[in-house]
Amino acid sequence: MSTALVDSARVLRALAAVRDPELDEPITSLGFVASCTVSTDGHARVRLRLPTYFCAPNFAFLMVADAYDAVSTLDGVRATDIALEDHFAADAINGGVAARAGFARSFEGEAIGELDKLRADFLRKAVLAGTDLVCRPLVASGVEPAALVTLTLGQVPPSRALDRLRQRRAELGLPADDGAPLLIEPTAGTPVAVAAVPLHLRKARATRVGVEANAGICRGMLRHRYDTRGEGEEET
Amino acid sequence: MYEKDGEKYFVVDTHMHYWNAAPDNWVPGAEQFAKGWIECFYGYHGLGPPETRWTLEKYQKYTEEDLMKDVFDEGHVDVAIFQPTNLLEWYKEGFNTTERDAILYEKYPGKFILNTSFDPREGEDGLKTLRHNVERWGCKGVKLYTAEWRQGSRGWKLTDPEAYKYLEACADLGITNIHVHKGPTIWPLDKDAFDVADVDHAATDFPHLNFIVEHVGLPRIEDFCFMATQEPNVYAGLAVAIGGLMHARPRFFAKVMGELLFWVGEDKMTFGSDYAIWEPKWQVEGFVDWDYPPGAEFDDYPRVNTATKKKILGLNAAKLYGIEVPAEYRLDAGEGTPAAPDDARLVEQV
Numbered sequence: 001m002s003t004a005l006v007d008s009a010r011v012l013r014a015l016a017a018v019r020d021p022e023l024d025e026p027i028t029s030l031g032f033v034a035s036c037t038v039s040t041d042g043h044a045r046v047r048l049r050l051p052t053y054f055c056a057p058n059f060a061f062l063m064v065a066d067a068y069d070a071v072s073t074l075d076g077v078r079a080t081d082i083a084l085e086d087h088f089a090a091d092a093i094n095g096g097v098a099a100r101a102g103f104a105r106s107f108e109g110e111a112i113g114e115l116d117k118l119r120a121d122f123l124r125k126a127v128l129a130g131t132d133l134v135c136r137p138l139v140a141s142g143v144e145p146a147a148l149v150t151l152t153l154g155q156v157p158p159s160r161a162l163d164r165l166r167q168r169r170a171e172l173g174l175p176a177d178d179g180a181p182l183l184i185e186p187t188a189g190t191p192v193a194v195a196a197v198p199l200h201l202r203k204a205r206a207t208r209v210g211v212e213a214n215a216g217i218c219r220g221m222l223r224h225r226y227d228t229r230g231e232g233e234e235e236t
Numbered sequence: 237m238y239e240k241d242g243e244k245y246f247v248v249d250t251h252m253h254y255w256n257a258a259p260d261n262w263v264p265g266a267e268q269f270a271k272g273w274i275e276c277f278y279g280y281h282g283l284g285p286p287e288t289r290w291t292l293e294k295y296q297k298y299t300e301e302d303l304m305k306d307v308f309d310e311g312h313v314d315v316a317i318f319q320p321t322n323l324l325e326w327y328k329e330g331f332n333t334t335e336r337d338a339i340l341y342e343k344y345p346g347k348f349i350l351n352t353s354f355d356p357r358e359g360e361d362g363l364k365t366l367r368h369n370v371e372r373w374g375c376k377g378v379k380l381y382t383a384e385w386r387q388g389s390r391g392w393k394l395t396d397p398e399a400y401k402y403l404e405a406c407a408d409l410g411i412t413n414i415h416v417h418k419g420p421t422i423w424p425l426d427k428d429a430f431d432v433a434d435v436d437h438a439a440t441d442f443p444h445l446n447f448i449v450e451h452v453g454l455p456r457i458e459d460f461c462f463m464a465t466q467e468p469n470v471y472a473g474l475a476v477a478i479g480g481l482m483h484a485r486p487r488f489f490a491k492v493m494g495e496l497l498f499w500v501g502e503d504k505m506t507f508g509s510d511y512a513i514w515e516p517k518w519q520v521e522g523f524v525d526w527d528y529p530p531g532a533e534f535d536d537y538p539r540v541n542t543a544t545k546k547k548i549l550g551l552n553a554a555k556l557y558g559i560e561v562p563a564e565y566r567l568d569a570g571e572g573t574p575a576a577p578d579d580a581r582l583v584e585q586v
Contacts, residue, residue: 052276054272054273088269125458140532202498203458206458206461206495206499209458209495210458210492212488213489213491213492216481220282220480221283224281
């Protein structure tokens, strides 16, 4: 008797580490995983879906490629079949990811360069938005905004938002250890000066509002497009 | 016009369409794009209130009678501005061309303003067409899609030398309003097509042109806000912001409005229904009734009052387009000047 090393729950957990780079949320909770199955002999099959037929193909490519990496490297997975459905560029994306071709080769003649810079730009937005998520409760609890510049990450009470902020900063190579300042410029990684704090916080909030409004529109359109829930989808 | 609680609102719908996306207009071989495009629009439609939704069949091709009823008879709109979207690669007669919009513009004098469009990659021929359209219809505005992929070119920027020729022509021809679409798009594939830096430069170099960034830069509202606050001639077109969020995501809508009012200001925001994505009726009525929900998270956003809403719903756009507003709809003394660049506050410190 053979016992499967991997089941669909484990694959789904791996997929939960894959984010929509623009919305900075897991593709699972967004409802983008239409189905996720694993056969007893370790063949993983995942179908992904997006809110519209014309969702930006660069972001779509990143999600499919990241999903492929997350699933294919799991112990016990012997074959990986990941496909995006109902999208105008589905064939190019699915074929390119399966062939490990990279973005530029998958869209030969239409794309130049890979997507690293795009991903970094959006990680910086995630750092700014995450700064609002962490700082807002601090200010509400009585911390003066100007005093935020004296705080280090290690001095901020633990929270999921703080973990996430640290993780995003680390991904960008920005300081993320206990001794690192809470407020930094997301491009240079330098500390924010006291005089610049109010504007920095305003920008952080505007960025968070932008990202959340986008996510809201995407969720609404996905729900209108599909009447089934995604694997791991979470209501907001 | 719309009247509520004794207040009279002059309504200019700055962003609407008269499209044909039915199968009879699909280009053979491009059917999947033509179908995908209108179904994508239909997805946005689903963000409106359930009782305002149409069938997909009607949505693909609505009639002149539908439009006149939805926009003017029931939609409270005084003047509506057509914004063309050509898409001739997918739709035989185009999706919503200047020529198609002109049918209604000519038939109903005084109801519509007819905007046209240009693509600087069309060179001298395109300039000729632009001049022709202005001579024929008196166009005062253009709608631009900078991210459109075309024959090997992956979009263009307002700052391209060819584009500057067109902007110079606009200034000569009396076109004053440049509506720029920086919203969701398909191509180019590998760049971030939502970058608004080119609007920033062009607005500085053409201070007598007004740049209205449509869909408030969605999905990059923050980049738009940080840019718009520095440019007195950059405006926020609210199409999709109201239609896509006010009903479906009221709390996010309140935050988006709060950010826009803070960074851009009430003198520089213009209403657009994006008809037929959504009907104007529920948007106008809902916006007049709108205020922030209770909660500390909204406390430090600028407040809204009737004057704010009058400006956004029509008075700002009337100023930009030189539309005569009857006295009873204007603001009282002390309520500010619509679309006044000087009143816009530059946010460089808080």
